Amino acid sequence: MQFWIIQGLNSLSLGGLLFLLSSGFSLIFGLMRLANLTHGAFFMLGTYFGAVALRDYSGLNIWVTAIGAGIVVAALGGLFERLVLTRLKTNPLGQVLVTLGMAFIISDACLVLWGGDSIPVPTPRNLQAPTRLFGFVFPTYRLVLVGIAVVAAIALYVLMDRTRLGAMIRAGVDDRQMARAVGIPVSRLFTIVFCLGTGIAGAAGVLGGPILSAYPGLDADMLPLALIVVILGGIGSLFGAFVGSFIIGFIYTFGTALFPELAYIILFLPMIFVIAFRPQGLFGRLAT
C-alpha cells in the first residue's frame, strides 16, 4: 500500500513539473506556431543556474533562485526571439531549425561551463522533514511542488482568460492578421509570450532540481517528455497540457517502478493511441 501511495505522489509531482515545462511550450506553439525545440535546453539552463547559485551562495533559498533563474532565462529567450526568430517570420521550418541549433549551443555551453558531473540541488531545509498524512509518510517537497503547479495552472488560466493581455493573446492565436488589423501589437505579443514560456521553463528547471539534479543531457531527457505531453493533450491547449502532464507523470513513474526496462515504450503508448484516434490531441483543435 505504501508503495502505491508513494509512487502516486511521485507521479503527481512529476506531473506538476511536466506541466510547468510543457505549459510554456504549449503557449509558445499556440500563438507563434513555433515548435520551440530549445525548451528542454532552457529548462536545463534553469536547473544549472539554480544548482550553481545554491551551491555557491548559502544565503539564497530555492524560491528566490527560481524566480531569478526564470527572469534570466526569460531575458535570454527574449533576446533569441528578437534577434533570430523575428528574422525568420516567413520561414516556419527555418525557425524550428534555429531553435534546434540553439538547443545544441546551450547544452554544449552548459557542459563547458559546469562540467560533466551532475550537480545536486539541495531540498530546502524547512521542507526536508517528511509530512505525515492519514498514517502515510510523504516527502514534503514533492507535495509543495504539486501545489506550485496547480497555482501556476490557475494563474495562467486567469492570465489567459481574464486579463487584457490574455484576450490579446487569444485574439492573436485565433486570427493573427485580424488581430493586427484591430491594432493589437502581435509581434510584441510574440516576444512577451516567448519570454513568459521560456521563463516558466527556467523557473521549473530550478524547482525540479531537488528531484532531478543538474546533469548534461537533462535537456534531451526533458524535451521528449514535453513533446509527448503536448501531443497527447493537444498542441496549444493549456488544459490539455495540464491533463497530459499528469497522465504522463503517472505512466512514467509507474512504468519506471514496475517495468524499468520498458518504461520508455510504455510512455509512448498513450501518445500513439491518442494520435491514432484523435490526431489533434485530447483537447486540441484541428489546425485551420
Place this chain on the structure above:
Amino acid sequence: MKWLAIALFAVVALSLPFVAGDFYINLASQILIAAIFALSLNLLVGFGGMTSLGHASYLGVAAYLAALLTSRYGFDHSSAALISILGTIAMAAFFGIIALRATGLGFLMITLALSQVLWGLAYRMSNVTNGDNGITGVTRPAPFGISLESATSFYWFALAVAVLSFVMMAIFVSSSFGSSLKGVRDQPRRMAALGFNPWMIRWITFIYAGFWGAIAGLLYVYYNKYIHPTSLSTTSSAEALLGVIAGGSGTLAGPAVGAALVLLLKNYASAYIERWNMLLGLVFLFIVLVMPTGIVPGLQKLAARLRGRSS
C-alpha cells in the same frame, strides 16, 4: 553542367584509391555513407515536404540489429543484413502510420519524439544493447568471398552501394510516382481531388526512405565495427538534416554535397576543438539565416548569372 559534375565525380571517385592514403580513403567511405543517409532523408524533406527529425532511427536500428544478430546470436552476415533491413522497413511502416497522422510541425515533433524513445531504449535496455558501452566486435561481411577489411576494398564496396542508391533514388524521384509525390508536397488537396491518395503516397515514400536509411545503417556499422546510442541521438538526425538543407533540399545531388561538407567539418573541427555540438548549432544558425536555400542551388544561381553575363 550536370554531365560535367558527374564526370568530375567519376574521375575523383575512381582515382582516389590510387592516389590517396588510407586516411583519406576512409574519410571518403564515411562521406559516401553520410551521403546515402542524407539522400534518403531528402526523399522526405525535399521531395515529400515532410521534415523528419528522427531519421537516425532507421540508421541506428538497422545498425543495432545487424550488430546484435552477427556478434551475439551467431547469424551469418547475409541473413543478418536481410533481417535488419526487413525489421527496419517494418519499423518505418509502423512509425509512418503514427507520424503521418500529422503534417508539418506535428510530423516533425512526432518523429523527434519517436526517435528519442529509441535513443532512450538503446541507453537503458543495457542487457540487450549494452547501454553506454555500445556493441563492439562487429565484423565486416565478405560479399562473394571478397574481404572488406582493407580501407580500399571497403571504399569500393561503399562506392558501389552509394552509386546504386543514388541511381535508385533518382529513378524514384523522376518516376511518375515521384511526380505525384511532388504534387502531394505542393498541393495535397488538388492531388486528392484528382484521385490520388496523398496519405498512401507519403507512407510509401516514408518506408522507402527508411529502407535507404537502413542501408546507410548497415554500411555505418560495417565501417565502424561498433555501434553506440549516439548514432540514434537527435544530433545524428540533425547532422543529416543539416546536410540536406545546407546542400539544398529537393535537389538530387545537393544533400550528398551537404552531407560531405558536414562530415568534413566534423572531422576537421574535432581535430582542433571538442565542441562539435556547439559548432553544429552555430552552423545551423548560419545556414538558416544566411543560405536558406542551400549551397548547390546557390551555386547554380551563381552559375546561371555568370552564363547570362558572358552571353
